[in-house]
Amino acid sequence: MILQTQPEPLLQVRALHKSFGAHDVLKGVDLTVRPGEVSFVIGPSGGGKSTLIRCINFLETPSAGEIMFDGRHLCREEGNVFHVAPERELRAARSEMPMVFQHFNLFSHRTVIENVIEGPVMVKRRRRDEAIADAERLLAEVGLADKADRYPDELSGGQKQRVAIARALAMQPKLILFDEPTSALDPELVAGILDTIRALAERGMTLVVVSHEMGFARRLADVVHFIADGAIVESGPPQRIFDAPENPRLAAFIRSILH
Amino acid sequence: MYEFFFVLIPRYFPFLLEGAIVTLELSFLSMALGLVLGLAVALGRLSGRKWLEWPLAAYVEIWRDVPLIVQLLVIYFTLPSIGLFLPAFWAGVLGLALNLAAYLSEVFRAAILSIDPGQRAAGLSIGMSGFMIHRRIILPQALRIAVPTIGGYFIALLKDSSLVSFISVNELLRNGTIVISNTFKSMEVYMMVAIIYFVMSFVAARLVQHVEQRLTPRHLRRGRRSQRALASQPAVMP
Numbered sequence: 276m277i278l279q280t281q282p283e284p285l286l287q288v289r290a291l292h293k294s295f296g297a298h299d300v301l302k303g304v305d306l307t308v309r310p311g312e313v314s315f316v317i318g319p320s321g322g323g324k325s326t327l328i329r330c331i332n333f334l335e336t337p338s339a340g341e342i343m344f345d346g347r348h349l350c351r352e353e354g355n356v357f358h359v360a361p362e363r364e365l366r367a368a369r370s371e372m373p374m375v376f377q378h379f380n381l382f383s384h385r386t387v388i389e390n391v392i393e394g395p396v397m398v399k400r401r402r403r404d405e406a407i408a409d410a411e412r413l414l415a416e417v418g419l420a421d422k423a424d425r426y427p428d429e430l431s432g433g434q435k436q437r438v439a440i441a442r443a444l445a446m447q448p449k450l451i452l453f454d455e456p457t458s459a460l461d462p463e464l465v466a467g468i469l470d471t472i473r474a475l476a477e478r479g480m481t482l483v484v485v486s487h488e489m490g491f492a493r494r495l496a497d498v499v500h501f502i503a504d505g506a507i508v509e510s511g512p513p514q515r516i517f518d519a520p521e522n523p524r525l526a527a528f529i530r531s532i533l534h
Numbered sequence: 535m536y537e538f539f540f541v542l543i544p545r546y547f548p549f550l551l552e553g554a555i556v557t558l559e560l561s562f563l564s565m566a567l568g569l570v571l572g573l574a575v576a577l578g579r580l581s582g583r584k585w586l587e588w589p590l591a592a593y594v595e596i597w598r599d600v601p602l603i604v605q606l607l608v609i610y611f612t613l614p615s616i617g618l619f620l621p622a623f624w625a626g627v628l629g630l631a632l633n634l635a636a637y638l639s640e641v642f643r644a645a646i647l648s649i650d651p652g653q654r655a656a657g658l659s660i661g662m663s664g665f666m667i668h669r670r671i672i673l674p675q676a677l678r679i680a681v682p683t684i685g686g687y688f689i690a691l692l693k694d695s696s697l698v699s700f701i702s703v704n705e706l707l708r709n710g711t712i713v714i715s716n717t718f719k720s721m722e723v724y725m726m727v728a729i730i731y732f733v734m735s736f737v738a739a740r741l742v743q744h745v746e747q748r749l750t751p752r753h754l755r756r757g758r759r760s761q762r763a764l765a766s767q768p769a770v771m772p
């Protein structure tokens with residue numbers, strides 16, 4: 276018998292439901308993310324990809340189900356009662372799995388470096404000078420050392436997204452969530468952001484990425500989840516998902532993307 | 535031809551200035567109170583708590599639908615009947631502030647709502663609390679947006695405060711009226727009063743402009759940048 280030596284999951288989502296009023300958007304999603312793993316979430320528009328990762332980060336409060344992050348429950352079912360962790364624990368968890376958004380969402384009245392140190396100083400209570408030193412290093416890593424004192428308005432979309440990535444990294448996260456990080460970018464800027472994300476993956480950062488960049492997913496992903504109509508229809512390594520999809524909806528989706 | 539009584543000017547000017555000082559006191563105090571109340575009302579109306587939202591909405595609606603002078607009279611004459619004896623000056627401050635707060639709350643509310651909710655999401659997603667996000671992210675930007683409008687309300691207030699002369703506060707207009715009842719020189723006195731109001735408003739408008747400039751982050755100071763750009767532009771060749 277072979278002993279499985281899989282590490283404990285960092286993130287475990289079970290039977291997650293989310294409805295907006297009468298509209299059931301997530302209908303029982305299961306998702307496991309292990310440390311160091313790069314997971315891609317793909318699927319048709321309106322299928323619930325954004326809702327899923329916003330629920331994981333608790334930007335949206337799920338309606339039912341379980342989310343366990345780093346050994347702690349953010350929400351769970353007990354009997355038939357849905358429990359949500361206290362606000363303080365949710366905030367602590369969020370600070371360890373920040374999110375990078377499609378539209379960057381930088382703080383527009385703050386300079387680049389102020390955007391990056393906001394979390395460390397205000398949430399993690401780091402000393403300002405230490406936070407600045409770290410932020411300068413992170414900005415250099417994403418190629419923005421010379422933009423530290425600029426305002427978001429003065430940057431290109433690609434530069435803004437790299438600031439957003441640096442802002443997430445500054446939290447010393449265990450996991451970073453990406454919601455279509457390149458969808459709002461001009462085509463010539465996409466490659467730069469994908470390179471930045473690849474560098475994170477190569478350093479062993481755990482990533483959950485919602486993306487329409489199928490070539491990128493194929494090269495970088497450890498696991499690809501196909502979500503449609505609020506449920507994960509098929510999951511697997513990228514070769515299987517892209518080259519030998521089992522589910523007919525996935526097959527149709529892959530065909531539509533490739534043409 | 536009517537002869538202008540210039541002698542009146544030196545004799546009564548100090549008395550009018552005393553009134554102008556009361557006008558400034560009224561304006562600054564009711565502005566300060568109006569800002570605090572207005573912001574509180576705006577935050578209450580955006581809090582998502584229904585039991586808070588509708589009374590505040592009703593307050594804003596009622597106060598905007600009744601003429602200021604009527605509000606001042608109601609406050610001045612009803613407060614004593616509920617056992618609150620405010621001196622006329624403070625009744626004036628309260629009346630002006632309550633009126634101003636109704637309008638300013640709408641200014642604040644619009645400014646807060648104009649901030650992209652994505653910034654709130656970004657703050658939450660790195661673990662900031664709702665309070666922290668308001669204090670550090672939303673309000674600084676909203677206030678910056680609201681400043682020109684608030685400044686406009688302040689200048690209007692300098693002039694509207696003349697209405698408290700009706701509840702016998704000795705501010706600029708009322709002192710003018712007193713001078714007239716002693717001298718019967720309406721034209722001269724009203725002109726002096728007008729000039730003093732003009733000077734106060736004019737100075738206030740410049741101050742507001744200055745504050746606005748100071749609050750604009752340097753890269754957005756279009757005026758300055760384009761002035762500099764213009765200055766360095768070569769003269770057009772014929």
Ligand SMILES: Nc1ncnc2c1ncn2[C@@H]1O[C@H](COP(=O)(O)OP(=O)(O)OP(=O)(O)O)[C@@H](O)[C@H]1O
Pocket residue numbers: 295298300318319320321322323324325326327
């Ligand atoms: N705040 C909300 N209130 C009501 N309905 C919502 C809300 N957010 C999302 N929805 C609905 O949930 C469904 C899933 O939306 P979601 O944004 O998760 O899709 P998506 O897979 O991310 O799509 P896309 O690829 O277009 O970004 C959609 O039908 C959407 O209209």
Ligand SMILES: [Mg+2]
Pocket residue numbers: 324325326454455
């Ligand atoms: Mg989406």
